[in-house]
Amino acid sequence: MFDLLGTNLSSRLLLGTAQYPSPAILADAVKAARTSVVTVSLRREMAGGRAGEQFWSLIRSLGVKILPNTAGCHSVKEAVTTAKMAREVFGTNWIKLEVIGNHDTLQPDVFGLIEAARILCEDGFAVFPYTTDDLVVAERLLGAGCKVLMPWCAPIGSALGPINIMALRSMRGHFPGVPLIVDAGLGRPSHAATVMELGFDAVLLNTAVAKAADPVCMARAFGKAVEAGREAFCSGMIEPRDVAVPSTPTIGRAVFS
């Protein structure tokens, strides 16, 4: 069990719900991954009108915790308004806060993010900020009232995986008691295992599963990788060495007769 802000979760894999080939495949992928949290974009689905209402019914029927997000918001005002609407629609104070600052990289506007986080935390939200791996920004977000951080490992949808391992390691080391969820840029199950081995608490991903040739199978693979990475982290991995160390006994000789 994973205690995230007082909620017991059976999985450390959080899944996005966009871009799947069909609603049925999305539902099967969520089950195969054994995820217990899905994130939903209020803006994107609202744009769908009646289709949006059907989509929300499907999400509710999955029986998992919903983490609404402010994907597509480019200003503090938009993000705050979207968060408040999401609270009404989904009946949760959890919000994954995205304030996008650049159209090409989809990187967060960290200044707007901190401002929006402060407003929403003061209003009683549990804010999950999608941020960079910058330690100073992380400090400011915690100062604004965030109890969890979601650093990227690469730009959204890039599938590059952890491109700055040193920054992620440093972030984990600086905030040992803060739940840290790697969000965005994962492409392969091995990427998920790698960040879990660094000691991150969970991962959130979308594109790598939704756009895979077989999303259901890929969701299952990511679920296993997250578990493997966590178990490895908790098992005390050996450190790499520059020299060979025999793994078989060096004393005595094998006797065959």
Ligand SMILES: CC(=O)[C@@H](O)[C@H](O)COP(=O)(O)O
């Ligand atoms: C789904 C979500 O909330 C986003 O943060 C993002 O889509 C995740 O990134 P990837 O799509 O790269 O996994």
